[in-house]
Amino acid sequence: MIYKNHEGYQDPTSGQAMKGAHWEELQQLREKEHGLKRGQKIAIIETCKEEHKPAKKVKRIYTVIELYKHCVLLKDEKGFRMAPSYIQLQSLMRGGD
Template identity: 60%
Template sequence: MTYKNYEGYPDPTASKAVNGVRKEERQQMLEKQHGLKRGQKIVITEMSRDEMHKAAKKKKKTYTVIELYTHCVLLKGPRGIGICPNYAQLREMMQAE
């Protein structure tokens, strides 16, 4: 949506500012709704398998919450690799022991 100044000309600065405020409000709403905050460290248990015939091992990895979206959350791993599980998958990975 483009906003116009008092003379009727398009004002991209105002539209970027308003959209930025809306995005921040949405982030805060999602943080409150799901109990997560940007920058928060989360420990997740992952199942990994070195070889096909060996049993799977549980590894705990620490991820940082980068951004919350409507259906998923963006996490950054220890080596900079990002994953984006939905909220149900995230709760399951956090509770797996």
């Protein structure tokens, strides 16, 4: 959708600014709703299985990048990204699969 100014002309600069402000408001609402903040470090316990070895649990640190309607975008120190749902994230933080 293209934003138009009060005279009816296309105004993409104002449209982008309003879209960015709306996105920021949504992020702040989701931060309050889910108790997470962008930039926050989260420890997730994952199960690592290797061939001919017993499974072991490994603690990895992820950073919250963005909060979406149904999931949260996380990134680790190596650049790997994952987007679990909020329910899956709570389970991963407790150590479940």
